Amino acid sequence: MEENKLSQATNTGLNKTYEALLKERSQVKEKDLKYFQKRARELGATKVFSINPREDIIFQERVRVACANNCFHYGVKLSCPPYIPDLDYEKAIKEYREGLIVLVNREIKDFKDFERKRTESTNTIHGILLKLEGEAFNRGYYLTTSFIGGSCKLCLECDETCKYPKSSRIPVEATGINIIKTLEKFDIYLRFPVEKHKKFSRVGLLLPGK
Numbered sequence: 001m002e003e004n005k006l007s008q009a010t011n012t013g014l015n016k017t018y019e020a021l022l023k024e025r026s027q028v029k030e031k032d033l034k035y036f037q038k039r040a041r042e043l044g045a046t047k048v049f050s051i052n053p054r055e056d057i058i059f060q061e062r063v064r065v066a067c068a069n070n071c072f073h074y075g076v077k078l079s080c081p082p083y084i085p086d087l088d089y090e091k092a093i094k095e096y097r098e099g100l101i102v103l104v105n106r107e108i109k110d111f112k113d114f115e116r117k118r119t120e121s122t123n124t125i126h127g128i129l130l131k132l133e134g135e136a137f138n139r140g141y142y143l144t145t146s147f148i149g150g151s152c153k154l155c156l157e158c159d160e161t162c163k164y165p166k167s168s169r170i171p172v173e174a175t176g177i178n179i180i181k182t183l184e185k186f187d188i189y190l191r192f193p194v195e196k197h198k199k200f201s202r203v204g205l206l207l208p209g210k
């Protein structure tokens, strides 16, 4: 009985320490968040805004199922499942106290136009996020990371091993984030199929932190 109480108290103590550490280490200064938003726009983002990853991001297992069943990059791109590290992405992402959602919007005339803009838009958001990661690191946020919108398109095709392992990034959807539902919390509605609505968005996530 006494042992149980001690173990409960110890667990609570450990949890508190973990929570306190997260709070202390991952806080991003308001002025830095504003700077990252300004830089994202300068680098080509259509829209950028800050979120609280713990409260705002919606994770769903069904997104991972759809990723495996519906996306033709699954098992093809080396930065897509099943090749990505086997981590608890929800836990890792929720350790960050601040995040920035970055959107790159494109209008399209038809499916052919969409095909042309797929690569350009992914590489644009990828470039913005890598640049922001670097700037965040230089401001002391040494555990900053990001997830891109769409599969990595730094190369025309993946090789047996990744050609740019330090630059390739995992798509947000591959982590189980339902980005469509997450955006709806901020009154942003993505419509499908994109050919019918003549526009589409690439959505990325920057997680600055220590």
Ligand code: SF4
Residues within 6 Å of the ligand: 077, 078, 079, 152, 153, 154, 155, 156, 157, 158, 159, 161, 162, 163, 164, 165, 167, 168, 169
């Ligand atoms: S960097 Fe190139 S090889 Fe690596 S995941 Fe991206 S497209 Fe594939």
